[in-house]
Amino acid sequence: MTERITVAVLGGSGFIGAELIRLLAGHPQVELKFISSARHAGQRVGQVVPGLRNSAAGERRMRSIDELSKVDVAVACLPNGTLPGILEEVSGKADLVVNVAGDFRLREPGEVAKHYPESAGGWRHPIPYWVPEFCGKPIEPVLNLPGCMAAATLYALYPLFRDGLAAPQVVVDAKTGSSGSGSGSVEHPAVREGNVRVHKLHGHRHAPEVRQALTDLTGHTPDLQFSTFSLPVARGVMVAAYGRLLPGAEDGDVRRAYAKAYADTPFVRVANGRTPMSMPMLKTVVGSNVAEVGVAVDEDRWVAVSTLDNLIKGGAGQAVQALNRVYGLDERLGLAEASGWP
Incomplete structure (x- = not known):
């Protein structure tokens, strides 16, 4: 251009x-x-x-x-x-x-x-509710982006439900940094610092958002227990989701589902999960527009983990992705793929 x-x-x-x-x-x-x-x-x-x-x-x-x-x-x-x-x-x-x-x-x-x-x-x-990895090029004049914890949850669950591998009952444990409360938060630093606490055990507004989005995207509606917790960090979201596979589904099916779902997504990366350090973590995504996703299966039980920066991939970065897509630009333009370390 x-x-x-x-x-x-x-x-x-x-x-x-x-x-x-x-x-x-x-x-x-x-x-x-x-x-x-x-x-x-x-x-x-x-x-x-x-x-x-x-x-x-x-x-x-x-x-x-x-x-x-x-x-x-x-x-x-x-x-x-x-x-x-x-x-x-x-x-x-x-x-x-x-x-x-x-x-x-x-x-x-x-x-x-x-x-x-x-x-x-x-x-x-x-x-339209628009998630760049799952939706086509935006053509409507108004778009609504997902919430940060909802986006992280969708990245964790989408491959399982798209390929019909997971039973509907899913427990989601979503943790977020203090910037998720917005700049008007009045929580005292003495309460937040060095503390992990309950935010909302039932009734969080991202739960119906995730149910609606997964139903629209995959045709399968999850039965969600969605609970949220506050982390003593400034930014970042970590979601851990737990459930059971449907009869006949195996570890290989799950790994193929994640590899296929995110094969061509520049900003959602599947962690290899061979060691705890190779699974998603906050420090590998904060400051970037990348979301990391990892999954582990033990017999018929699965655990999926995803992390992202709530202010970038969960907010401003998604908006820039939308702009890039609408105007036919490289989706990665203006967006960082690397975080600071450590």
Whole structure:
């Protein structure tokens, strides 16, 4: 491409918005045209996001969202419930709107009312739920991306259910770093540091999201026990899922299913799993757009593990993947495949 893609970041002061600014500022085919913040309009990005203060993007000014002019892509990193009321206006100024929040992830009205009451109403048209590894090139003008723990869970479970190998009953243990609570979290560091604690044992909103997505993608509906826990790290998600194979399914079938499902996915890698250190871990994915997946089988029992960076692969990086796919660019453009070590 010769012309750069013009992009607006709506909600640039949050953790995912800040990460998106960083990624897009280094993208060779993007002109970062607009950055909004309701609370910090008029301030320099570097004043609001200290991690960007030594970059050129840090000198940009955040603006009010009603100042948005025509762009190719608008990525909404707004609080749940904000975009539905302004989506018609935003979509009139952007050829593509990519939503990182949870507003349109669920379709069933009762689930929406329970998990995203602030998002009910507003935009009435169907909005696709888009996971880059499982969905085709986006052609719709509005896309909704998966939640970070939901994405990690989907990567762990998809091959088993796509190939009809797993019994429906699945236990999911999902652990997340503190940035998953957003920049407005009030949890004291003294509570989080050196502590692993329960976040939500039942009723997490990513559970119906995973059920809906797996049903749509594979035709099989899991019976999920989905429990979440908080880790004493800044970023990263680790999901461990447990279940039983259906009669006749074997270890070789499982390994072939994972190899086949992720043979051509640049950002989902299957770990060889021969030793504990070769299985997915946080340090091999944090700071990158890579998700790692590993699986182990013992007779009819399986355990699948996946890890990703919640702010990149679980948020801003997926948005950049969508942009790359829509405009026919290399899916990897502007996205890191390596983490820092150690």
